[in-house]
Amino acid sequence: AADHHWLALACELAAECPPSETAFSVGAVVVAADGTELARGHSREGTDPVVHAEEAALAKVDPTDPRLVTATVYSSLEPCARRASRPAPCARLVLDAGVRRVVTAWREPDTFVADADGSGVLAAGGATVVVLPEHEDRAKAPNGHLLGR
Numbered sequence: 667a668a669d670h671h672w673l674a675l676a677c678e679l680a681a682e683c684p685p686s687e688t689a690f691s692v693g694a695v696v697v698a699a700d701g702t703e704l705a706r707g708h709s710r711e712g713t714d715p716v717v718h719a720e721e722a723a724l725a726k727v728d729p730t731d732p733r734l735v736t737a738t739v740y741s742s743l744e745p746c747a748r749r750a751s752r753p754a755p756c757a758r759l760v761l762d763a764g765v766r767r768v769v770t771a772w773r774e775p776d777t778f779v780a781d782a783d784g785s786g787v788l789a790a791g792g793a794t795v796v797v798l799p800e801h802e803d804r805a806k807a808p809n810g811h812l813l814g815r
């Protein structure tokens with residue numbers, strides 16, 4: 667039940683992203699094992715026009731916070747495996763933060779990059795990825811203009 671609550675929040679955050687023609691609108695929440703929200707973020711947040719949701723959220727957590735190793739990252743879209751805007755994709759940022767569990771609504775389509783397999787990168791790094799497709803429609807809603815092609 668908690669997974670659904672937090673993933674629904676991530677999908678709400680996705681709707682707050684400034685629209686873009688070149689990147690998905692995504693929301694993310696970092697939640698400790700005891701249910702404490704550690705941080706939240708969304709794509710192109712604040713003054714950073716290329717920041718990704720997971721990146722924005724993780725940047726708000728102290729990297730030495732011991733709760734990260736048992737935390738979950740909830741992301742409306744699967745963390746990216748590669749990106750044009752920065753060298754470190756979100757799947758790598760999640761692993762580097764020590765997080766080993768990700769819950770997402772939707773696997774990344776090959777709209778902007780080929781072989782967008784963030785789940786594969788995460789799994790190879792020892793993380794568990796859970797997909798809750800019940801939230802897929804809400805995760806896709808702010809991205810309709812990118813998916814109509």
Ligand SMILES: [Zn+2]
Nearest residue numbers: 718746755756
């Ligand atoms: Zn990303």
